[in-house]
Amino acid sequence: MSEESQKREDVKICIEHLDFSYSGDQKWESKVIADLSLSLRDQEFLTIVGASGCGKSTLLNIITGLLPPSAGTVLLDGKEIRGPGPDRTMVFQDDAVFPWYTVRENVAYGLKISGTSKKEVEQQVKYYLDLVGLSECADYYPRQLSGGMKKRVDVARAMITQPEVLLMDEPFASLDVMTKQRLQEQFLNIWNETRMTVIFVTHDLEEALFLADRVAVMASHPGRIVSIVDVPFGRPREKDLKTSGEFQDLRRKLNYIIDADQSETV
Numbered sequence: 001m002s003e004e005s006q007k008r009e010d011v012k013i014c015i016e017h018l019d020f021s022y023s024g025d026q027k028w029e030s031k032v033i034a035d036l037s038l039s040l041r042d043q044e045f046l047t048i049v050g051a052s053g054c055g056k057s058t059l060l061n062i063i064t065g066l067l068p069p070s071a072g073t074v075l076l077d078g079k080e081i082r083g084p085g086p087d088r089t090m091v092f093q094d095d096a097v098f099p100w101y102t103v104r105e106n107v108a109y110g111l112k113i114s115g116t117s118k119k120e121v122e123q124q125v126k127y128y129l130d131l132v133g134l135s136e137c138a139d140y141y142p143r144q145l146s147g148g149m150k151k152r153v154d155v156a157r158a159m160i161t162q163p164e165v166l167l168m169d170e171p172f173a174s175l176d177v178m179t180k181q182r183l184q185e186q187f188l189n190i191w192n193e194t195r196m197t198v199i200f201v202t203h204d205l206e207e208a209l210f211l212a213d214r215v216a217v218m219a220s221h222p223g224r225i226v227s228i229v230d231v232p233f234g235r236p237r238e239k240d241l242k243t244s245g246e247f248q249d250l251r252r253k254l255n256y257i258i259d260a261d262q263s264e265t266v
């Protein structure tokens, strides 16, 4: 296989010249996203940062298939995305757990409705509860869990259906610093085992750098990618990385890119 076709095979998501406006009006000033191009390799971990309102959630909703592009193409494995599908799952900032189900039932939900056999559901639920460290709490109801535990239920619920692409919209934003750090490390461990393609939106630059292979910086009015920063740190990563000089230099660089863009748009 030529190098060029190998590269094409490795591309999981390919977005080209994407435009989107909520009104359907395609004038430049009414576009939420304009001429956005981005591609992700299979099993890549990409984080997206950018000012509030620049279109990050809108972009995730387009990739999920909940919003159709106004123009341009969004391809998954070379095929146009025409709506939601089992190959993509979204984790939101707010908990999506069902309060009337136990932890076990919440985690099992996605597999059950897909018609998986009872035995297989039980095995998979056990595996994912172990993975997120909630085996001991399998019979608890969400009201008996902390915020971080509920988030882990969310992550297990999203992963159990084994989507090829996991879209995460500020999933840890509501957590305190310590819980967030712990979940970031746990999530990276889980991702190391499952290796799905991840797009993770966050406002937290340290989180963006700590998790990602690459960080995409979005700008507003209209939403577009202004820079992509390669993250050079190996894996596995531990929290001490955040205090290293190289990490802090990269954080400053990201800050600088975002500030430069914002001062241009003010």
Ligand SMILES: Nc1ncnc2c1ncn2[C@@H]1O[C@H](COP(=O)(O)OP(=O)(O)OP(=O)(O)O)[C@@H](O)[C@H]1O
Residues within 6 Å of the ligand: 022, 032, 050, 051, 052, 053, 054, 055, 056, 057, 058, 059
């Ligand atoms: N349903 C909608 N109808 C009309 N406009 C919308 C709708 N949802 C979002 N917008 C607008 O689209 C723009 C982008 O919103 P979006 O939520 O994608 O931004 P974001 O970067 O995710 O913001 P934040 O970081 O604050 O979550 C904003 O100007 C917002 O007001």
